[in-house]
Amino acid sequence: MSRSEREIAEKAEVLEEKLAKHGYVILALAVVFTLFPLFWLFMTSLKPLGEWASRPPIWIPSSLEFKNYWILFTGGNYSPQGGSQSSMILTFTSVTPALIDSAICTAGGTILSIVVGLLAAFGIARHKIGGNFLPLFVLSARMIPPVTALIPIIILYSTLHLIDTHVGIVMAYAVFTLPYSVWMIRSFIDEIPTQLEESAMVDGLSPLAAHFKVTLPLIRGGVMATALFIAVLNWSEFLLALTLTHEAIITVPVKLTYFVASVAVLYGPQSALGIIAIVPLIVFGYTIQRYLARGLTFGAVKR
Amino acid sequence: MTEISLEKLRKEYGGLTAVNDLSLKIEDKTLVSLLGPSGCGKTTTLKMIAGLLRPTSGRICFDGNDVTALSPKERRIGLVFQDYAIFTHMTAYENIAYGLKIRKLSRADLDREVRDIAKLLRISEILDKRTLRMTQRELQTVALARTLVTKPSILLLDEPLSNLDAAFRVRMRAELRRLQMEIQQTLVYVTHDQIEAMAMSDKVAVMSKGVLQQFGTPDEIYKKPEKKFVAGFIGTPPMNFIECTFREDGDKAYLDQGTFRVDVTNLRSIIERNATGSEMILGVRPEDIAVHERAPTKDAVEVSIDSYEPMGSESIVYARLGSHFIRFLASPTFGAEPNEKRYITFDIDGIHVIDKKTETCIV
Amino acid sequence: MAKFDFGSGFLTILQDSRFLMALGRTAMFVGLAVAAEFLIGLYLANLVSKSFRGKKVVFSVFLLPMFVMPLIVGYTFWMIFQPSGPIDHVLTLATGIDFMSTFWLSNGILAWIALIATDIWHWTPFMFLILYSGLVSLPENPISAAKVLGASNWQIFKDIKIPMLRNIIIIALVIRAMEAMKLFDELYLMTGGGPGFDTETISMYTFTTAITTARIGYGSTAAIIVLLISLVLIITAVRPVLLVREK
Numbered sequence: 045m046s047r048s049e050r051e052i053a054e055k056a057e058v059l060e061e062k063l064a065k066h067g068y069v070i071l072a073l074a075v076v077f078t079l080f081p082l083f084w085l086f087m088t089s090l091k092p093l094g095e096w097a098s099r100p101p102i103w104i105p106s107s108l109e110f111k112n113y114w115i116l117f118t119g120g121n122y123s124p125q126g127g128s129q130s131s132m133i134l135t136f137t138s139v140t141p142a143l144i145d146s147a148i149c150t151a152g153g154t155i156l157s158i159v160v161g162l163l164a165a166f167g168i169a170r171h172k173i174g175g176n177f178l179p180l181f182v183l184s185a186r187m188i189p190p191v192t193a194l195i196p197i198i199i200l201y202s203t204l205h206l207i208d209t210h211v212g213i214v215m216a217y218a219v220f221t222l223p224y225s226v227w228m229i230r231s232f233i234d235e236i237p238t239q240l241e242e243s244a245m246v247d248g249l250s251p252l253a254a255h256f257k258v259t260l261p262l263i264r265g266g267v268m269a270t271a272l273f274i275a276v277l278n279w280s281e282f283l284l285a286l287t288l289t290h291e292a293i294i295t296v297p298v299k300l301t302y303f304v305a306s307v308a309v310l311y312g313p314q315s316a317l318g319i320i321a322i323v324p325l326i327v328f329g330y331t332i333q334r335y336l337a338r339g340l341t342f343g344a345v346k347r
Numbered sequence: 348m349t350e351i352s353l354e355k356l357r358k359e360y361g362g363l364t365a366v367n368d369l370s371l372k373i374e375d376k377t378l379v380s381l382l383g384p385s386g387c388g389k390t391t392t393l394k395m396i397a398g399l400l401r402p403t404s405g406r407i408c409f410d411g412n413d414v415t416a417l418s419p420k421e422r423r424i425g426l427v428f429q430d431y432a433i434f435t436h437m438t439a440y441e442n443i444a445y446g447l448k449i450r451k452l453s454r455a456d457l458d459r460e461v462r463d464i465a466k467l468l469r470i471s472e473i474l475d476k477r478t479l480r481m482t483q484r485e486l487q488t489v490a491l492a493r494t495l496v497t498k499p500s501i502l503l504l505d506e507p508l509s510n511l512d513a514a515f516r517v518r519m520r521a522e523l524r525r526l527q528m529e530i531q532q533t534l535v536y537v538t539h540d541q542i543e544a545m546a547m548s549d550k551v552a553v554m555s556k557g558v559l560q561q562f563g564t565p566d567e568i569y570k571k572p573e574k575k576f577v578a579g580f581i582g583t584p585p586m587n588f589i590e591c592t593f594r595e596d597g598d599k600a601y602l603d604q605g606t607f608r609v610d611v612t613n614l615r616s617i618i619e620r621n622a623t624g625s626e627m628i629l630g631v632r633p634e635d636i637a638v639h640e641r642a643p644t645k646d647a648v649e650v651s652i653d654s655y656e657p658m659g660s661e662s663i664v665y666a667r668l669g670s671h672f673i674r675f676l677a678s679p680t681f682g683a684e685p686n687e688k689r690y691i692t693f694d695i696d697g698i699h700v701i702d703k704k705t706e707t708c709i710v
Numbered sequence: 711m712a713k714f715d716f717g718s719g720f721l722t723i724l725q726d727s728r729f730l731m732a733l734g735r736t737a738m739f740v741g742l743a744v745a746a747e748f749l750i751g752l753y754l755a756n757l758v759s760k761s762f763r764g765k766k767v768v769f770s771v772f773l774l775p776m777f778v779m780p781l782i783v784g785y786t787f788w789m790i791f792q793p794s795g796p797i798d799h800v801l802t803l804a805t806g807i808d809f810m811s812t813f814w815l816s817n818g819i820l821a822w823i824a825l826i827a828t829d830i831w832h833w834t835p836f837m838f839l840i841l842y843s844g845l846v847s848l849p850e851n852p853i854s855a856a857k858v859l860g861a862s863n864w865q866i867f868k869d870i871k872i873p874m875l876r877n878i879i880i881i882a883l884v885i886r887a888m889e890a891m892k893l894f895d896e897l898y899l900m901t902g903g904g905p906g907f908d909t910e911t912i913s914m915y916t917f918t919t920a921i922t923t924a925r926i927g928y929g930s931t932a933a934i935i936v937l938l939i940s941l942v943l944i945i946t947a948v949r950p951v952l953l954v955r956e957k
Contacts, residue, residue, distance in 0.1 A: 047386055053360045054391070055850045058399045061863055063762040071762075074754060075771050081831060082774070084796060085786045099794035099810060100802075187940045189892040191916040192933030195926055280779035282895045287921055297781040301899070311789065318782045329777030333770065399854050420860040432851035436873040445869070446859035497859060 089113070089315035093122070096311040112312040116320070122310055134303075134310055139317055142299035148210055149285070149295055150278040153217025158271050160218060161225025166255045168226065169233040170241070179227070186223045190283050193220070201288060208292045216284050221274040228273070232266035233259060272328045279325060296321045349409050349500040349533050350375040351396065356405035358391050358557075365391045367557040368405070373550075375410075378527050378534040380544035383554035383580075389537045392554075393503050396535060398422050409501070425499030429506040431490040433478050439489045440474040446497040464496045484515050495530075502527075502534045508543065520547055541581050545569065553577045575706040578630050578699055584663055587636075587673040589629040590703065593618060602629050602700065606669045607648040609693060614700065614710055621709045622702055630699035630708070636675035638664065639690045647690040652683040666691075720931055728907060729932055732915040733939075739822070739911060740890045743829040744883060750830065751837025756867060758838075759845045769842075776835040784896030787828040791815055791900075815901050818908040825909060828896050833889075837882055844878040845871065884947045888940060912936050 063071075088096070089112055091105040121135040164182070167173040174181070185193070197216060198207075206212030240262075241254040249257065260267070282297040289298065296317070303314035351373040358366040366388040373379045381389035394400040396407060398419035407415045414422050434442050440461060447457045465471040470488050478486065487507060494502065507523075508516045524547045527534045538544050544551050545565040553560040553568065553576070561568060561577045572578035578586050591604040593611075600615040601608040609629065611618065618627075639647065650666040650673065662681040666673055666689065675691060683689065700710040724730070758769055775783070790796050791814040801809040814820040848871060856866045872879075894913045897903065903910035903918060910918070912932070920929025 050360050050363055050365060054394070054400065057401070058394065058850050058854055061760040063757065063760040067757050067760065068762070071754075071757060071768060075768060077831070078771055078775060081783075081786045081790060082778070084790055085782070088789065097792070097794075100799050101794060101796050103796070184941070187888055187944065188933065188937045189894070189913040189916060191892075191894065191913050191920065192930075192937060195916075195920045195930050195933065198921070199926065276777060280781065282779075282781045282898075283917075297779060297895075300781060300785060314785070315789075318785060322778050322782055325777045325779060326774065329773070330770065333773055397854075397858060399857065419854075419858045424858060426855065426858045428851045428855060430851055432849075432855040434852055434856075434870060434873075436876070445856070445861075449860040449865060493855075493859070 085315050085318055088311050089313075089319050091312055091315075093312065097309075109312060112316040113320070116313055116317055120313075136302055136310070136313070139296070139299055139320075142294045142296050143320075145210075145293050146279060146296040149213045149217060149293070150275055152210065152214035153221065153278045154271055154275045156214055156218035157221045157225045157274050158229075158267065161222055161229050161270070162260070162267070164222070164226045165229035165233055166259075169230045170238065170251070170255065179230070182226050183223050185220070190220060194284065194287060197284075198287065207288055208290045210293060212288055213285065213293060213295075216288060217278045217281060220281075220284070221277055224274060224277070225270060228270040229263070229267060232263040232270075236262050269332050272332050276325055276328050276332075279321075350411075351501060351533065351535070352406075352408040352411075353392070353396070354406040354408070356392065356395060356407065357403045358388070358395060358400065359403045364557050366395070366402075369554075369557075369559050371552055371559065371562060373533065373535060375533055376531045377549040378524065378536060378547055380536045380538055380548040380551045381554060382538055382541055382544040382551050383560075384539055386556070387554040388557040389539075389554050390505055393426075393505055393535060393537050396501070397424055397426050397503055423497075423500050425494035425497060425502045427490050427494050427502075427504045427507050429509055431486045431507075431510075433481075433486055433490060433493075435478050437478065438474070439470065439476050439478060439481070439485075439492075442478065442489055443474075443493045443496055446493065450497070460496050461492075464492045468492050468495075483510055483512070484519075487511060487519070500533065502532050503537075504534065505537045506539065507536075509538070509540070516543075523547065542583060545581065553580060555580075572699065572708050574708060575628065575630070575701045578701065578708055582632055584633045584674045584676075586699070587631045587633065587671075587675075588701070589631070589668070589671050589673070591627055591629050593622065593625045593627050602627055604629070604669065607646075609695075609698070610646065611695075611698075611700065618700055618709055621707075623704050624702070626703040628701040628703050630701050631673075631693050632697060633663070633673075633675045635694040635697035636673070636691050637694070638675060638677050638681070639692070642690040643692065647692050649688055650691055652687045652689055653685060655681055655683065657681070720935070722928075722931075724935075728910075729915060731907065732910050732912050735909070736891055736911040736913075739826065739829075739893070740887050743826050743833075743890055744887050746826065746830050747834045747837045747886060748879075748883060751834050752841050754834070754838050755841040755845055758842060772838055773835045775832050776839075778832070780832065780895035781899060783828060783832045784899035787824065787831070787896070788815065788900045791824045816905050818905065821901050821905070821909050825893075825897065825900065828900070829890065829893065832896070833886065836886060840878060840882040841875070844875045848874055880947060884944060888944065891936070891940065 087104060090108045090110070091102065091112075092107060092109040095102045095105055116139045119136060119138040168179055201207045201212055206215075236259050241251070241258050244254045244258045245251060280297065281295075285293075285295040285298050286301075289295070294302075300314060300317055300321070303310040303317070351371075353369055353371040353373075356366055356369040356371075357364070369388075369392060381392060383389050391400065395402050398414070398417060398421075402415065405415075406413055409422065419426075434445065437445070443461050443464065444457055447460055452460070461474070462471065465474055468488050468491060470485065470492065473481065473485055473489075476485070478489070481489070487510075491507070504523075508519055511519060520543060523534075526532075536544070536547065545568075548565060550562060550564055551568050552562045555576050561573045563571075568577060568581050572581065575588070579588065589604055591602040591608075594601050594603045594608075595615070599610060599612045600618070602611055642649070648668060650668045653665040653667055653672070655662050655664040655677070657679060659679060661679055662677045664675050664677050664681060664683075666675070668691075673691075698710070699708050701708050754772060758765065758772070792798075793813040794810045797814070798809045798812050801807075801812075812820065814824045852870055852874070853866055856870050861869065891911075892913055893911060894917070897909065897911065897914055898917075901909045903914040916929050916932050916936070919925050919932065
C-alpha cells in the first residue's frame with residue numbers, strides 16, 4: 045500500500061460515521077420508493093389484457109404476458125375490454141421503425157454535437173475565442189425553455205423543408221445539447237496542461253493537430269462520458285421530436301403516445317415499449333456513473 | 348496536567364504497518380516531540396492519542412486510565428493541525444468560541460473566556476475579522492486559541508509551524524515553549540524539523556518507518572545516539588558516515604577505512620563486546636573535525652576540497668576522502684581551490700562507532 | 711417586409727391573466743419541487759455518506775430515476791395516479807378510507823401534488839449526487855477539529871459541513887431551478903395543462919399558444935420574457951458564489 049493510499053485510508057477512518065438503526069429503515073424506504081414506479085411499469089408490461097386497469101389494481105400479474113413485448117415488433121390490434129363499442133379496434137404498427145429512427149437521430153445528434161463541441165471547446169479553452177462572453181452565451185442556450193427556441197426553428201425549418209427529416213432532427217438535437225458538449229469537454233481540456241501541446245508544436249505540429257493528437261487522447265474518457273450523457277438526452281428527447289416530425293420520422297417517445305386512444309389505453313404494450321426504451325438509458329447511465337464515481341471515495345479500506 | 352502512556356501501540360493498514368509496537372511514556376507537564384521524516388508514523392501516532400484513529404492493538408493511558416476506547420470528545424484533548432483547519436465561514440471569535448458553545452457555556456462566560464485567551468495570545472484586535480482574509484500567522488494563533496480556550500489536559504500539535512515564514516517560525520517556537528511552561532501543559536509536538544524539536548523539547552522521540560528509534564532528552568539524542576538513524580538525523584550539518592573495518596593489530600585496535608585508520612584502542616573492549624562482526628561505520632560530526640593546511644600529526648587524513656559555503660560565523664566545507672564525501676566546519680575565513688589538499692583530524696572523544704549490520708551505535 | 715413592433719406585444723402579454731397565472735404556477739412549482747428535492751437529497755446524501763454494507767448498490771439505485779426518459783416518467787406516474795391505481799389502493803389500505811375513485815390528475819390541487827411528486831422522484835437523484843460528491847470531498851481536518859472540540863455528528867453537519875458546502879448548494883439549486891422551469895414532457899402526458907388551465911406552466915403556455923394555436927408572435931414574446939426572468943434569477947443567485955471565489 046503506498047503512502048497516498050494510506051492517507052486515503054486514514055481519512056476514511058477518521059471521518060467514518062456509523063449508520064444508525066433508523067438510518068437503515070429510512071434507506072430501505074427510500075429504495076422502495078425509488079424502485080416502485082419502475083416496478084409498476086415493469087409489472088404492467090407483463091400483464092395480460094384483462095388485468096390492465098382493474099379495480100382494485102393488480103400488483104403482480106397472474107401470468108407473464110410476453111406477448112406485450114413481441115407484439116410491439118409485429119404490430120397488432122386490440123378491441124377495448126368489454127366496451128359497448130365493440131367495433132372500436134386499436135391498431136398500432138411495429139415499433140421497429142421507431143427504434144431505428146430514434147437510433148439514427150440519437151447517434152447523429154450526439155456525433156454532431158461532440159464534433160462541434162470539441163472544436164468549440166478547444167477554441168474556448170486554448171485560444172480564448174469569444175473571451176468571457178462566448179462560454180456564457182453558449183450556456184444560456186440551456187437556460188431557456190426549449191419551447192422558446194422551438195418557435196424560430198419551426199419557422200426556419202418550414203422554409204428550408206427540414207420538417208420531418210432526419211437531418212433536421214439531428215441538427216436540432218446537436219444545437220440543444222451543444223452547451224453540455226462545449227462546457228463538459230472544455231473542463232476536461234482545462235485539466236490538461238498546455239505544455240504538452242506547446243512542445244508538440246515546437247516539434248512542428250500545427251495547433252489543430254496538437255489538439256487532436258496530443259490532448260484529445262488524454263481526455264478520451266471524459267469525451268466518452270459526455271457523449272453518453274448527450275446520447276441519453278437525445279434518446280429521451282420528446283418535444284422537438286413531437287413538433288418537428290409528422291409521419292416520416294417517428295422516434296420512440298413519440299411512438300409511445302400512439303398507444304392512447306380516446307376509448308382505452310393499451311397499457312400492456314405501451315409499458316413494454318417504455319421498458320424497452322429505458323433499458324439503453326440505464327446501461328448508459330451506469331457507464332457514466334462509474335466514471336462519475338471515480339472521484340468519489342466509497343472508502344478505501346476493505347472490511 | 349496529564350501523563351500519557353503508550354503501550355505497544357500498533358496501527359496497520361492492509362499490508363502496511365504505520366506504527367509498529369510503539370511504547371512511550373510522556374510525563375506530566377513536559378513538551379515531548381515526535382520527530383522523524385514524513386511517513387514515519389508520527390502523525391498517525393498523534394491521531395491515535397487524539398482518538399481520531401483506533402489502534403490495531405495496544406493501549407493508550409492518560410494518568411493511568413485506559414482511554415483507548417474513548418472518543419476524542421471524551422479525552423479532553425486539544426489538537427492543532429498543520430493547516431490550522433480553521434472554520435472558514437466563521438469569524439475568529441466564532442472559531443475560538445466553538446468549543447465552548449458546544450459545552451453550552453453561558454453567553455457571558457463564553458465571551459470572557461474568548462477575550463481572555465485573545466489577550467493572552469495578543470489577537471484581541473482581529474477577533475471580528477473574517478478568517479478568509481487572515482494571514483498565516485493570524486490563522487495559526489487563532490487555531491491555538493481555539494484549542495487552548497477549552498482548557499484541555501493534553502495539547503497535541505501536528506507540525507504547527509511548518510506553514511509559517513522562517514522569521515515568525517523561530518519566534519513562535521519560543522512563544523509556544525514559553526506558553527507551555529507557563530501554563531504547565533503536557534504537550535505532544537509532531538515535527539520533521541530536528542532543529543525545532545531540539546530547541547523546544549523536554550524529550551524527543553525519534554521515529555522512522557513506524558518504529559521508535561530513541562527516546563531521550565535533546566542532549567542525550569545528540570551526544571549519545573543509539574541508532575545510526577538517530578545519529579544521522581540529528582545535527583546540522585548531518586553526521587558523516589565512513590565505512591571501515593575493525594582490525595586488531597597486536598595490542599592496538601583500529602578502524603581501517605583503506606586510505607586511513609583511526610586508533611580506537613581505548614574503545615576496544617566495548618566494541619568487541621557489542622559488535623556482531625567487523626564491518627563498522629565511523630560516525631563523526633562535522634563540528635568534531637578540524638582542518639589543517641599541513642598534517643599536524645601522522646594520523647591526520649588527507650582530503651581533497653570540493654567546495655565550501657561561508658555561513659558568517661563559520662564555513663561548511665565539502666571534501667572528498669577516497670570515495671566518501673565528508674562535511675566539516677571551518678573558520679569563517681576558510682578558503683581553498685577545488686581539489687586542493689588539506690588535512691583533517693578527528694576529535695576522538697566525539698566519534699561514534701556503528702555496527703554496520705545492526706545499525707546500532709556501539710559507542 | 712414585416713413590421714417590427716416591440717412594445718405592444720409585451721404590453722399585451724403582461725396583461726394577459728392566463729400568462730401571468732402560468733408564470734405564477736411555474737414559480738410555485740419550481741419553489742416547492744426544488745426545495746423538496748434539495749431537502750430530501752441532502753438528507754439521503756448525508757445518510758449514504760456514512761458507512762454501511764451494500765453502500766454501492768444503494769448509491770446506484772438512488773441514481774436510477776435520473777436516467778429514465780422524462781416522457782416515460784410522465785407515463786408511469788400517469789398510470790400510478792389513475793383512479794383505482796396503486797396510489798389510491800395503498801391509501802385506502804393504509805387509512806381505511808375509500809380513496810379508490812380519487813382522480814388525481816383531473817383535480818387542480820391533487821394534480822399539482824402528483825406533478826410535484828413526479829418531479830421529486832425524477833430529479834432528487836441529481837441533488838443527491840451533487841450534494842454527496844460535495845460531502846465526501848470535504849477536507850477532513852476541519853471536521854476532525856470540530857470532533858476534538860466536542861461536536862456531535864449532527865452539530866458537525868449543521869455547523870461545519872453545510873456552511874462549507876454553500877457554493878455547491880447554490881449551484882445545485884440554480885441548475886435544478888433552471889431545469890424545473892422547463893418542465894414539459896411529464897406535464898404534457900399527465901395533464902396537458904389541464905384540467906382547464908389549472909396545471910399550465912410557462913412552457914406549456916408557450917407551447918399551446920405558439921404551436922397549437924399558431925400564434926407564433928405571441929408565443930415568442932412569452933418566451934422572451936421567460937428568458938429575461940431566467941437571466942435575472944441566475945445572475946442574482948450566482949453573483950455571491952463568484953464573489954467568494956475571487957478571494
